[in-house]
Amino acid sequence: MYILEITLDGFKSYSVRTVIDKFDPQFNAITGLNGSGKSNILDAICFVLGISQLANVRAEKLQELVYKQGNSGVTKATVTITFDNSNKDQSPPGYSDLNKISVTRTVENQKSKYYINGSTSTAEKVKSLFCSVKLNVNNPHFLIMQGRVTKVINMKPMEILGLIEEAAGISLYQNKKDQTMALIRKKDAKLQEIDKILEDDVNPQLEQLRKDKEEYALFKSNEGLIQENEKILVAYEYFDIHKFLSGSDRELEKKRNERLKYERDITNKTQEVETLKVQLSQIQKQTNSTKEEETLKRQINGIEKSILTESLEMEKLQNSERAFLLIQKEAQTSIDKLQNEINKLIKKITDIDSESLGQIEKDIEQKKDQIRDLEKEVKMIKEGKDNKGSAQEAINKAMTLYQNEIKLKTNVINDAEKDFSRRQNESKTFEKDIQVIKAEIQKIERQIDEKKYELSEYQNMREDKHRIERQIHEIEGEINKMGQVSNLYHFNYRVPHEQFDKRLVCGKLLQLFKIQDSKYEQALEAAAGGKLYNVVVQNERVSKELIQNKCVGYNVTYIPLNVIRSDTPRPDIVQRIKELTQGKARLAKELIEYDPKFEPAMNFAFGNVFVADDEETAKKVSFNNFAKFLCVTLKGDKYNPMGTLEGGYQRNASMLSQIEKYRVSNEKRSELAMNRDELDKKMKRVEQTQQFVDNLKHQMQLKQHEYNLKEQRAREYQQDPMDSQRLKALQDEVEDLKEKINEIGKNEKELLAEIANYKQEIKNLDNAKGNDKEKYFIDKIKQSQQQRDALQKKLASIRDQKNTYEIKIDENKQEIAQYTKKVEDEQKRLQKEISDMPNLSNSLIQNQKLLEQKRAELEKCEGERAKANKDLEVLTDKKLRKEKEIDGLQVELKDHNIFMKKYEQKIKDYENAMNEMLGQHKWIEQERDFFGVAGHKYHFEKINMNQIRDETRRIKDENDGLKKRINLKVDAMFEKTEQQYQDLQKKKETTMQNKAQFEATIAELDELKNVEVERTYKAVNKYCSEIFSTLLQGAMAKLVPPEGKTVLEGLELKVGFSGSWKESLSELSGGQRSLLALSLILALLKYHPAPLYILDEIDSALDLSHTQNIGIMIRKFFQNSQFIIVSLKEGLFQNANVLFKVQFVDSRSTVKRFQVRKGNSGGNENMNDQSMMIQQSKPSNNNKKRGRGGKNDDDDDMSF
Incomplete structure (x- = not known):
């Protein structure tokens, strides 16, 4: 590649x-x-x-x-x-x-x-x-650089061996080995430390955590009781406030009516005073007339005669009326007496009809039946038949009837008992369901109670946030009012380029210090002058960039901290001036607080200016013989050593004072903003908790609804008292039937005995003669007829008595009619006599009024002149009393208004308190219907509130003591510490096993390393010799261990020429040594070619x-x-x-x-x-x- x-x-x-x-x-x-x-x-x-x-x-x-x-x-x-x-x-x-x-x-x-x-x-x-x-x-x-060749030339034997090891890939292993051995040693020390920690710390800590756990359980139990008691206390306070507010409208209306009454009384009294004033003015106009007095006297005599005549006639009519009333009363008394007697007679007749008469008639009929039965029995006996069998048959029928009725009633009773039993079973089932639902509701309530404290803090947080926001708003309002100060305080500039470091601009000088005492503000402002608005930067390069890039829209003076210099007085001079002025003058720099890194800037502004308490002290500082300095008084007057005096700083508030106020407001706003942000974070966490609690409340509402349904069904299936009464009535009827059956049984026995006697009598009669038998039955019939006749006589006597009662009732009714007619006649006569009585009464009243009027006029005329002054005095006194009464009423009205204002404020306070309680305690809305309800936990009449308060106070004191020493995280700490203890034990065992494996593996790899180093050394030595001979014809090179050492203890280069080996590489030229180093480098590369x-x-x-x-x-x-x-x-x-x-x-x-x-x-x-x-x-x-x-x-x- x-x-x-x-x-x-x-x-x-x-x-x-x-x-x-x-x-x-x-x-x-x-x-x-x-x-x-x-x-x-x-x-x-x-x-x-x-x-x-x-x-x-x-x-x-x-x-x-x-x-x-x-x-x-x-x-x-x-x-x-x-x-x-x-x-x-x-x-x-x-x-x-x-x-x-x-x-x-x-x-x-x-x-x-x-x-x-x-x-x-x-x-x-x-x-x-x-x-x-x-x-x-x-x-x-x-990559082979020239520097690497030079480095190889100067390598020591162990460094060259390191190259061989690196070429063989051994150096990495050796580094790992050294790291592993260091790690093993470190782990050994750590294991010893762990053993010590387990013994000295963890085990005692576990024991202590167990004790803390018990105290924590007591603490949580107390907290639950405190919450329950406080809930009752809050409910009682709410109940008391609600009770007061419920009657406050009536009381308030009553007080308002009283206020209206005070106002009406004041108005009436005021009107009376005005009337008295008018009367007082009229008294002066009154005159006396003798002729008028005589006329009035004649009129009074005539009126008095008319009144006398009418009074006598009136008295006669009133006597007639009283006589009629007496007659009417006596007649009514007689009528009432007669009517009572009638009622008693009617009751006796009723008793005769319902009891004696009916019973006697019944007994007579029974005797007639008995006579017929005897006659029938005699006839049956003569014909050889037994009539007692029919009686037995009647008894059997009656008993069968009663038994069937008993069976029917018993079936009804059994059905009712089964229905009651079914209702009881279903009621018990509902009761069990109700208990389960109630337990779930209580569980949810406990979960809500656990979060209640955290949620209760939410309202406080919200109020704190509103309070902080109001404070921020107020502070921002104050800051906005200080708009000019804000412009002077802040330094706004445009950043010259993206890489510009804003930290290099420190701000205006006035931002970088605080004044120790406000009394020095004017003096320091006068001392610094325009330097207060200079901008402090870290170096002159920053100011140069800001100026060249026109980052500020106005001229600015910069103070580079690295180059600014100022002459400051030596400490001994400063001390001498303080002694001269007896401490009344201080260096301006000593009156402020600042960061030491701004020392050059503060020296530039305040380093050579003194502040004096008064003018005389300032003169001593500026015009002494050993050192003269600029000095400023507390009023801002500057004394210059050149002999000039500057003033003009007499003003209400210095700029530094306003700036200090602005700075404090800014800092306070920042602090409040941080507090608000922190509250926002806490409130978000509490809102999540609130959402969880709302879900719980929703679940509780569902459970409560289910609970109410179950409870209603249970009440429906509970035994109705009316059902119990019906059952009791049926049971009583059955008992009555059983008693009747027993009575029939007894009658049956009596009948059987009677039949036996009767048979004996028949037997005796059969043995007797025929005349004797007839005589026996005739006697029986006569006996029954005599009893019948006696009863009929008694019946006739009772009927005669009843007729007597009825006649008496008729007589009484006639007398009542006579009394009634007499009263009516007297009433007609009286009405005829008093028909003119209203006219006579009206005439008498008018004459009496006229008499009073004339007498008043006469008295007025007679006493006008003599009593004018006295009336004037009386009216004046009355007027004064009325005015005094008005003043008293006004004072009472004022007091009443004050009371009304306090009472209305009390209502508002209570309403606010109620709203605040509703806001703080959401549960009040759900449970306030139970406040004061009998049988509920809020039945305050059955609760000793003082005892609740004392108990709550005592438990709080106990919890305050526990809170100082309990560990709120004890459960997690105990579990974590115990788990940590187990993990440390396992890790200790694992580390010991790994250590043994590491040591065995390292020993094995050390042997392999030595073999690999020997093999690599031989190959690199061969390549180095061949490459060096190629680069330098006739030269030889080899790698050999130092004298007395092995290959594993180091290697060094040897060079030879013409078969002769050099003792030292110092004999070689620089070029030859570079070739030698290059040969070794290339040989190493040849061993592992790239x-x-x-x-x-x-x-x-x-x-x-x-x-x-x-x-x-x-x-x-x-x-x-x-x-x-x-x-x-x-x-x-x-x-x-x-x-x-x-x-x-x-x-x-x-x-x-x-x-x-x-x-x-x-x-x-x-x-x-x-x-x-x-x-x-x-x-x-x-x-x-x-x-x-x-x-x-x-x-x-x-x-x-």
Whole structure:
């Protein structure tokens, strides 16, 4: 694998697309004047091979690889190398099917791209491709520079042995071995440390974590109880506020009515005062008239007589009315008495009808039936039949009827009991489902409660954010008001170019210091003057760029920190001035705080100015005998040593004061903005938690709905009290039927006994005579008839008594009618008598009014003159009292308004508190319907709120104590520490096993290493001797161990001439030593040959004869490798097969190819047969603009 062609476009000095082709597969040389760009071809090869250390291609950054660093219109550098891959033995893995491999690398905008055969690739893939064919550009054994030859000459024996080991591939192993042994030692120490940590730290820590875990569990339990208690307290507070607000409207309306009453009273009192004023004015106009008084007296006498007559008539009519009322009352009393008697009689008649009369009639019918039965029985007995059988049959029928009814009722009872049992079972099933759902709801509530604290902070965060935003808004408002100060404070400028470092501009001088005490503001402003607005920069280059590029639209004075200088007084002078002024004068620089890096700028503005407390002190500073300085008073007056005095700084606020206020506001705004951003991050996390809680609440609502449905169904299936009553009634009916059956059974027994007696009687009668039998039945019938007659008499007596009651009722009704008629007659008579009573009453009233009027007029006339002054005094006193009452009412109204205002404010405060509670506690909206409900946890009448508060306070105090010592991450720490303990034990065992394996493997590889070093040493020694003899005819060279040592302890070079070995290399000339070093380098390369070698001016220290032999050596020993050599000596490149000459023409490099001798590439051996390697017919797309001249990338300007 070797290079066929190189294409450069925009790379370093190759501004246009340049194709260098027809490389010889063995020996190529590149020559040209210094600075022509010949070494840039080698840089291009390294660039494509993926070099990462740009210093090896003489660049600091990728942009320097572009033609003129991209400043001439060329912004992209491209290099393409085409390799011959026809030798499949040297092909990279995966590319054996290609005869050519093209690799391209480009640089644009500080970014690098790779292409393999036109397809985009990565840097690692390209490096792997070249490393697979021994072309590792970051460890370039194939690249031989002049410096490397010099380095090899001066190597010590162990360094030369290192080259042998590296050639054998041993050095890498040795490095790895040393690293592994160091790692093993480090791991041993670490294992000992781990054992100590386990014993001293981890085990005690695990024990402590167990204790912490118990305390943490107690802490979490207390937190849950605190949250529950606080929830009850919040609910009680909300309930209390809601209760107050519910009655506040009525109370407020009541207070408003009271206020209206106060206002009406004030208005009425005011009107009364006005009336009194009118009356007082009229008193003066009153006059006395005697004739009018006599007329009034006569009129009064006539009226009094009329009133007397009418009063007597009126009294007579009133007596008649009272007599009627008495008669009416007596009649009503008699009527009520008679009516009560009637009611009692009616009740007795009703009792007779319902009880005695009915029962006696029934008994009479029974006796009649008994007589008929006796007659029938006698007849049946005479006919020889038994009538008792029919009675037995009736009893059986009755018992069957009752038993059937009992069976029917029993079936109804069984069905009811089955229905009750089914309902109970289904109710129990629903109860179980309800308990499961209730547990799920409680679980969700616990999850919500766990997040409640975090969510409760959200409202505080939001309020903090609003507060911060309000503060920022207020501060921004203040800053906006200080617009002029803002313009003075900030330094705005345009950046001169993209690479400009803004950190080099420090800002205006006034931005870079703080004043220790505000009382010095005017003095410092007067001391610095216009320097306060000078711009501080790091160096004068920055100020020059800003000025030249006109980056500021106005004139600016710059203070470069690296060049600014100022005369500052010596410390002993400053101390002497302080002693002179008894500390009343201080250097202005001492009154400010600043970063030490701005010391030059502060010295420039404040370094030679003093600030004095008063004028006398300032004069001492400016006009003393040993050192005179400019001094400024606290008022801003400047005392100059030249004898001048400047003032005019008497103003309300100095500019420095405003600037200080602006700076503080700016800093506060920045700090608040940072706090707001931090709150935003926290709120986003809490919002995610809120979303999770909302999902939980939605789940809980679904579960609650399911719970309500189940609970409703359970209530439907619970036993209805009415059902229990119906069941009890049925059971009672069955018991009644059973009692009737028992009663029938008893009657049956009695009947059987009666039948037995009856049969005995019949038997006795059968033995008796016929007259006796008849006599027996006649007696029985007579006995029954006597009982019947007695009952009939009793019935007649009761009926007579009933008739007597009815007659009495009729008599009472007649008396009631008589009393009623009497009252009606008296009422008619009275109405006739009092028909004129209204007219008489109206006349009497009018006369009385007229009498009063006339008497009033008389009294008025009689007392007008005598009482005028007294009335005037009374009215005046009354007016004063009314005015005093008005003042009192106004005071009360004012107090009432104050109370109303406080009460309304209290309502607003309570409403705000309620809204705030609703905002902070979202659960209130869902649970407030249960506040104060009996049987619920919010039944406040059954809760001792003081006890809850005391308990909450006690638990909080306990948790505060726990919080100081508990570990909130104890669960994770305990699990992590325990897992860490187990992992450390496992790692310890694994490390011990690996250590044993490493030590065994290292011992085995050490033996193999020694064998490989010996073999490599022999081969390299042979190649070195042969190459050196070729380069220097008649000379010998060999690698030998130092005296008394082995090959493994070091190697050194020995040289001999004409069979005689030299004792030291110092006997050789510089060129001979360079050849010796080159021989060793090439021998090492020969041991592990690469497909390509690059030699950069390695012949600079060789004479012409030696350089000629290099070409012979290459053709002899490196027939399968391609050499590309850069040289200025004709003796070397004339031995090459192909020569490329580089020239620098029109600010860019050009290349010409010459076929020096016929090699593998073929061609004409004539030196004059040349071909241009430049294709300029059409510029590449990235190189549209062309620059002129410019420096090349070579290091010197030596002529060719």
